[in-house]
Amino acid sequence: xxxxxxxxxxxxxxxxxxxxxxxxxxxxxxxxxxxxxxxxxxxxxxxxxxxxxxxxxxxxxxxxxxxxxxxxxxxxxxxxxxxxxxxxxxxxxxxxxxxxxxxxxxxxxxxxxxxxxxxxxxxxxxxxxxxxxxxxxxxxxxxxxxxxxxxxxxxxxxxxxxxxxxxxxxxxxxxxxxxxxxxxxxxxxxxxxxxxxxxxxxxxxxxxxxxxxxxxxxxxxxxxxxxxxxxxxxxxxxxxxxxxxxxxxxxxxxxxxxxxxxxxxxxxxxxxxxxxxxxxxxxxx
Numbered sequence: 001x002x003x004x005x006x007x008x009x010x011x012x013x014x015x016x017x018x019x020x021x022x023x024x025x026x027x028x029x030x031x032x033x034x035x036x037x038x039x040x041x042x043x044x045x046x047x048x049x050x051x052x053x054x055x056x057x058x059x060x061x062x063x064x065x066x067x068x069x070x071x072x073x074x075x076x077x078x079x080x081x082x083x084x085x086x087x088x089x090x091x092x093x094x095x096x097x098x099x100x101x102x103x104x105x106x107x108x109x110x111x112x113x114x115x116x117x118x119x120x121x122x123x124x125x126x127x128x129x130x131x132x133x134x135x136x137x138x139x140x141x142x143x144x145x146x147x148x149x150x151x152x153x154x155x156x157x158x159x160x161x162x163x164x165x166x167x168x169x170x171x172x173x174x175x176x177x178x179x180x181x182x183x184x185x186x187x188x189x190x191x192x193x194x195x196x197x198x199x200x201x202x203x204x205x206x207x208x209x210x211x212x213x214x215x216x217x218x219x220x221x222x223x224x225x226x227x228x229x230x231x232x233x234x235x236x237x238x239x240x241x242x243x244x245x246x247x248x249x250x251x252x253x254x255x256x257x258x259x260x261x262x263x264x265x266x267x268x269x270x271x272x273x274x275x276x277x278x279x280x281x282x283x284x285x
Contacts, residue, residue, distance in 0.1 A: 016254035055141030068156035091150035099214035107134035140216035148201035159193025199270035
């Protein structure tokens with residue numbers, strides 16, 4: 001498997017050689033993407049990827065952990081199993097379906113109700129200034145949050161279930177309430193696994209393509225407000241691939257190589273953290 005990944009990376013590097021030779025390391029910090037002038041820079045798209053992914057984590061992680069706690073610690077037996085299936089099925093919904101939902105349902109709601117309300121409260125911050133249009137970075141972040149919730153909640157639930165019952169029994173025997181037991185004994189014990197789940201969710205958010213492409217507005221520039229259109233690495237590749245010339249195609253492949261390396265690092269780190277907590281839980285039993 002490692003050999004296959006190395007082979008894919010080598011092929012991408014060879015295909016991106018023209019861009020690497022032309023722009024060097026300045027490609028990563030360049031802010032202009034101009035096919036007419038044959039000048040290409042990756043900074044707006046790396047920035048868009050990081051901002052949308054961070055926004056997805058801010059919105060999605062609290063909800064995901066709440067779902068995981070409810071399913072593993074609080075839900076009655078008759079509700080736990082069917083609700084777990086529903087959450088896991090949400091992870092199997094194709095991203096293009098989320099994108100269509102984002103275009104026809106979420107974007108109008110964001111434009112008319114949510115974004116003006118957020119702006120009325122937080123409009124003094126530069127990130128929330130501008131004209132809410134619905135198809136923007138904020139909407140893309142929200143739809144990414146919806147998409148990563150099943151992943152984070154499912155893995156976090158497994159991490160919580162891996163906590164030995166002795167941890168819960170010890171806290172209860174000392175007079176802790178059910179919530180105090182969950183907060184002090186269970187969550188603290190499973191924090192490495194939960195962190196790994198969050199990083200796995202981040203890995204999906206970073207690499208998501210279709211849903212983001214359909215909702216982010218697709219503007220090749222660094223944005224200053226979450227209500228502005230933007231672009232990520234994945235959305236840029238999806239939008240420009242078929243029309244790209246030789247040098248632009250090479251630059252797109254170089255962006256794909258950057259995205260691949262970032263995603264591999266994120267997922268490897270997450271799996272290490274999840275494996276660590278599950279191994280500790282099995283050893284304690």
